[in-house]
Amino acid sequence: MYTRLADETLKLGERLEVGVVLAPDEAHAEQIKPFLAHKQMPYKWHIEKSVHEPLDDLETRYYVGKLNGHIICNIMTVESHRTGILGHVYTLPDQRRKGACDAVMRHQMEDFRRRGGGLLFLGTGFERPPYWIYHRHGFRSVLPGAGHMRYASEEGFETGYFARGASEVVEVRWHDWPRVNALCGTPGPETVRGVAWGITGQASFEGGFLNFKRALEAGGGAQARLLTSERGAVVGFASVAPDGRWRGDVSVLDCFAHANYAPEMGRLLKALPLPSGKVQAYADERSTAKIAALRAAGFEEEARLTKQATWQGQTLDVVVMRKFV
Secondary structure (H helix, E strand, O other): OEEEEEEEEOOOOOEEEEEEEEOOOHHHHHHHHHHOOOOOOOHHHHHHHHOOOOOOOOEEEEEEEEEOOEEEEEEEEEEEOOEEEEEEEEEOHHHOOOOHHHHHHHHHHHHHHHOOOOEEEEEOOOOOHHHHHHHHOOOEEOOOOOOEEEEEOOOOHHHHHOOOOOEEEEOOOHHHHHHHHHHHOOOOOOOEEEOOOOEEOOOOOHHHHHHHHHHHHHOOOOEEEEEEEOOOOEEEEEEEEEOHHHOOOEEEEEEEEOHHHHHHHHHHHHHOOOOOOEEEEEEEOOOHHHHHHHHHOOOEEEEEEEEEEEEOOEEEEEEEEEEEO
């Protein structure tokens, strides 16, 4: 469905039509796909699926700027339960420096707030020109010197969103993409969060989630469960997958939770199906709740890797735990 949002005048006097495509939308599919054809996997996978079919309850929007009916600028958001990811910001090379991107983003951010959006994340090069465009629209670095940026429509949004409350264990769906990314973007005691998926410390999981989702759909042995709160946040993550470093002879288990839900990690692990054979898990020395949950689930320490992980200037030991299933 396409909604026209506004008309804007560019620096050279041209009239830019600003609108939003709520995917799926067959009428715009053959405009959006070639416009973003430069995107690589795994992003291309989501783009091609989103314009043609519903992806569970994930809301994918393409905010576009049009000149004479042709798209010259795009900003995509994926959203669920008031959280989102902003990406695929692109203007045709011959249409740049006219103010098109800034105009489209102004209406995109207004629309996000109008619909009750709370939290947006994006990734860009630190202090490169796009960084300052996002900065003007309210985004700030998640960590000093980082191009991983966040925007909150309300002060203290995360405090309420991740507040302790009732929770349930669920399987992974498309609409978990922005919610898992929001969880990964929150501070916590764990540095070693997801060995199989490259999640280290307070980080983006924008592209990582798509690789994770593809692995789950491929049927190659990967399994996962999430913990969701009554407020709609994903507050815990657990997965198990074949460890390619050992030709799949060993599986690697990853788990972490928001600090408010650390006591629920045991319940999350109990719900995760484990393959037969040896399963290993990794935890940095500060992750006491994670280590305790793994012990309660039958894992035993088999090694300690000295000064294995570094985060925010601190070097940490990593505990290797194992279980034979």
